[in-house]
Structure formats: C-alpha cells, structure tokens
Amino acid sequence: MRASDIEPFFATLKAANPEPNTELEYTSVFELLTAVLLSAQATDVGVNKATRRLFPVANTPQKILALGHDRLCEYIKTIGLYRSKAKHLLETCRILLEQHGGQVPRTREALEALPGVGRKTANVVLNVAFGEPTMAVDTHIFRVSNRTGLAPGKNPLQVELALLRRVPPAYLVDAHHWLILHGRYVCVARKPLCWKCHVARYCDFTPKTLPPT
Known part of the structure; x- marks a missing residue:
C-alpha cells in the first residue's frame, strides 16, 4: 500500500465506524483482562457466552480465587483450553492481589508477567482500558495487514512494529479495532468480500473478488 493511501484508508474506516470498540463484553478493567485471557484461540462470541454466566458470580480477583479451579472450570468449560486458562486466571488473580493491590497494572512489563498474558493480551488491555496507542495483532490484523500491503x-x-510506524498518529488508538472488525466481517480469511469493501481502492490485493452470481 502506498504511503499516500494510508490516511484515506483509515479515514474511510473511521467514517464508517467513528467509535469502534472490542466485541468482548466487560464492565471493569479486571473483567476485560479476564475476557481477553480467555479469548486465546476462541471467539469473542464464545467468551461472552461464558462470561455472562461467570461475571455475575465472580468478577474480581478475590471472587475468582474463591471459586477455585473446579468451579471456575464449570463456568468456562465451553471455551477451548478451559482447564489451562482457569489455572492461568487463578494464578493471575493471586499475583494481582499479592503484588498490585487487586488492581490491573498499567505497564506492559507487569501485564506480561501475569500467567496467560502475552504481548497481544497486554496490548489489548493497554489500548482498550487505558487508551494507549498499542497494536494487538491477532489473526485478523495479521491477515489484513499483509493482504492489503498496509504493514506486511x-x-x-513484525506486523505490529510496521503498523506503529505506518498508521497516522490520529488513527493509532482506534486502528486495531478497525482492522480487526474489517478482517472479521469483510476481509475474511477464505475469500475477501472485495465488492463490499469501502477501502478496496487503497488495497494491494489482486485480483479483487466479485460478488457471487
């Protein structure tokens, strides 16, 4: 993608969705951290289904710990890898209570020190909860960035660092939401829906796909 096309690419995405946000459901920073931790190799829809049952019962580190491993598993067993995720979540809750006063830390280093929290999860929390211009590269962003030529x-x-260099500062805070949603609903994995795409004119992907006949 040409450098001159990047600003109109994001301006078009913004015009279509001025205030994008995560599709994970949460009401606190801890709930967001929990949902993102559970979302690895799972869909947001599946995570939301589980947390709608879990959060009314346990939505703080103390309450999650009080559940224990087996009871926590009962709430999240519909999510892939739920046993290991339950273990990581319980260990994370212990660390939050012992080292951070029960609060979710605001630094990448402290977040990545939590069990089950990698760079992508830390970036989501820093961006969504604290408004930092981070780029959480999931499969959708990785695909869109490479397919469009935005940040191969x-x-x-590599994609994260390229995006941080190429995305104009005015769009950086919301950019990862726009790219995720674009990859989830338009620039889909098997066959992109180019005929529905508002930013196709700026994209390097060829040949553009046509609507089914």
Missing part, C-alpha cells in the same frame, strides 16, 4: 510482516511482532 512474517510474524505478529
């Missing part, structure tokens, strides 16, 4: 890279970190 061989791995998520």
